[in-house]
Amino acid sequence: MSNSNGSSAKNLIVSFGEMLIDFVPTVSGVSLAEAPGFLKAPGGAPANVAIAVQRLGGKSAFVGKLGEDEFGLMLANILKENGVNVEGICFDKGARTALAFVTLKSDGDREFMFYRNPSADMLLTPDELNLDLIRSAKVFHYGSISLIVEPCRSAHLKAMEVAKEAGALLSYDPNLRLPLWPSPEEARKQIMSIWDKAEVIKVSDNELEFLTGSDKIDDESAMSLWHPNLKLLLVTLGDKGCNYYTKDFHGTVGAFPVKAVDTTGAGDSFVGALLTKIVDDQSVLQDEAKLKEVLRYSCACGAITTTKKGAIPALPSVAEVHTFLDAQH
Numbered sequence: 611m612s613n614s615n616g617s618s619a620k621n622l623i624v625s626f627g628e629m630l631i632d633f634v635p636t637v638s639g640v641s642l643a644e645a646p647g648f649l650k651a652p653g654g655a656p657a658n659v660a661i662a663v664q665r666l667g668g669k670s671a672f673v674g675k676l677g678e679d680e681f682g683l684m685l686a687n688i689l690k691e692n693g694v695n696v697e698g699i700c701f702d703k704g705a706r707t708a709l710a711f712v713t714l715k716s717d718g719d720r721e722f723m724f725y726r727n728p729s730a731d732m733l734l735t736p737d738e739l740n741l742d743l744i745r746s747a748k749v750f751h752y753g754s755i756s757l758i759v760e761p762c763r764s765a766h767l768k769a770m771e772v773a774k775e776a777g778a779l780l781s782y783d784p785n786l787r788l789p790l791w792p793s794p795e796e797a798r799k800q801i802m803s804i805w806d807k808a809e810v811i812k813v814s815d816n817e818l819e820f821l822t823g824s825d826k827i828d829d830e831s832a833m834s835l836w837h838p839n840l841k842l843l844l845v846t847l848g849d850k851g852c853n854y855y856t857k858d859f860h861g862t863v864g865a866f867p868v869k870a871v872d873t874t875g876a877g878d879s880f881v882g883a884l885l886t887k888i889v890d891d892q893s894v895l896q897d898e899a900k901l902k903e904v905l906r907y908s909c910a911c912g913a914i915t916t917t918k919k920g921a922i923p924a925l926p927s928v929a930e931v932h933t934f935l936d937a938q939h
Contacts, residue, residue: 620669621889624698624747624778626683626769627656627756628731629674629685630708632874634920639716642723643906648711651882651920655753658831658875658921662882663694666911668889670882671743673698675734675762677707682730688922698740702730712874714919715916719873724790727784728759729838736768745776749889751881753785754801759912770807779841779892782808783881786817794820806837810888811880812844829853829860841895844905846877846885851909857870859898863905866938868915875921880912882925910935 632653635645656672663670667850672694676682678701685707689696708729713721728733734756744750750773774780784801791797798821805811813835815827823833824917832845832855843855887894887904894900910931918924926934 612884615934621659621748622695622746623663623670623749623751623885623889624674624744624773625656625660625663625666625670626750626752626766627654628708628753629654629657629672629676630710630729630731631685632829632877632921633679633709633711633876634872635712638714640713642711642713645713649920651712651922652685652923653710653874654708655755655783655878656751657685657689658695658878658925659751659783659874659882660689661692661922662879662911662925664928666883666886666931667928668886669695671695671698671747673740673744675700675702675730675738677701677705677730678703679707681707681709692922695743698743699824700734701931702733705730705733707731713794714872716928717870722787722789724787726790731756732759732762734765734792736765739765739769739772741772742757744772747776747778748772749781749885750778751781751783751885752886753783754797755785755790757800757804758790767804770804774807779810779888780808781810781812781881783812783877783883784817785877786820798854805835806839809841810844810884811835811837811840811842812846812877812884814846814877815848818845829855843902845934846880848873852880852905854901854905856895856901859899863902863909865909866934868913868917870916872919872924873916874919876912876915878921879915879925880908883908883911883931888917907931907935910938931935
C-alpha cells in the first residue's frame with residue numbers, strides 16, 4: 611500500500627515487548643473455573659499495537675522473543691499475515707510462549723491469570739536486539755511488562771536508548787498488569803523509572819490513579835505526571851473518551867457509545883491509530899484542532915475494538931473506521 615503522495619517509503623513504527631496467547635472463555639460473565647471452554651486469542655499489547663498500525667495503513671515492526679513452540683510460530687505467522695515486519699523477533703528453544711487466561715466479566719472488562727515461569731518474552735537479551743531495525747524507527751513504542759525481570763529489562767533499556775539516539779519519538783503505554791509484578795510498590799517504581807524519557811504517554815484512568823496514588827482523575831492529577839520531555843500525555847477514560855495534555859493546551863475528546871463485549875485491545879487500537887497519524891505528521895502534537903481530529907479517529911478505533919471478542923481479530927481497518935465515523939453524524 612502506498613500513501614497518497616505516491617511514495618511507498620512509509621515511516622516505521624517499531625513496537626517492543628511481549629506477545630502471548632490470551633485464552634478467552636467461550637462465555638462471558640463466568641469465572642475461569644466455571645468457563646466451559648476457551649478460545650485462543652493472540653495478544654500482548656505491543657504486538658496488538660503493531661498489528662493495529664498495519665491494519666490502519668501504517669508500517670510497523672515488532673521486536674520481542676517467542677517460544678520455539680507451536681504457539682510462538684503461530685504468533686509470528688499472525689504478525690506476518692498482517693504485514694508486520696518480523697525481523698526483530700527471536701525464538702527461545704528452552705522457554706515457552708507466554709499464556710494468559712482471561713476472565714470476561716459481563717461488562718466486557720477483564721481479569722488475568724498468567725503462565726510465565728519464565729516465558730520466552732522475559733528472556734530477550736540486549737545482544738539479541740536487531741539494532742538496525744530499531745534505528746530505522748520513526749516512532750519506538752513500548753510498555754512496562756518488559757521491565758519486570760532481567761534480561762528483558764536490560765534489552766528494553768538498550769532498545770529505548772538506541773531508538774532515541776537514532777531520533778525516534780518514544781511512545782509509552784505502561785499497560786499495568788499488577789499480577790505480574792512482585793508488589794504494587796515495585797510496579798510503580800519501575801513504571802516510573804523510565805517515565806521521563808517518553809515523549810508520548812498514554813495511561814488509562816485506573817493507571818493514573820495507581821501511579822499518582824490519588825483517586826481523582828482530574829487535570830491536576832494528570833499534570834502531576836508531566837515532565838519536560840513530554841509532548842503529549844493522554845488519559846483514556848473508557849466509555850467517556852480521553853483527556854489530552856500538551857505544553858500549550860489540554861482538553862477532552864468524547865467517546866462513542868457502543869455495546870462493549872470485550873475491551874481487550876481497545877487501548878492498543880487507540881494507540882496504534884494515534885501513532886499511525888503522528889508518525890507522518892508530528893505537527894499534530896502542536897496543533898490542537900489537528901490533535902482533536904486524530905484523537906476522535908483513535909477513540910473510534912478503540913470503540914470498534916470493544917464490539918468484538920479478542921484483541922487482534924477486533925482491530926479495525928481504515929474503511930471500517932470511516933464507515934463507523936460516518937454513521938456517527
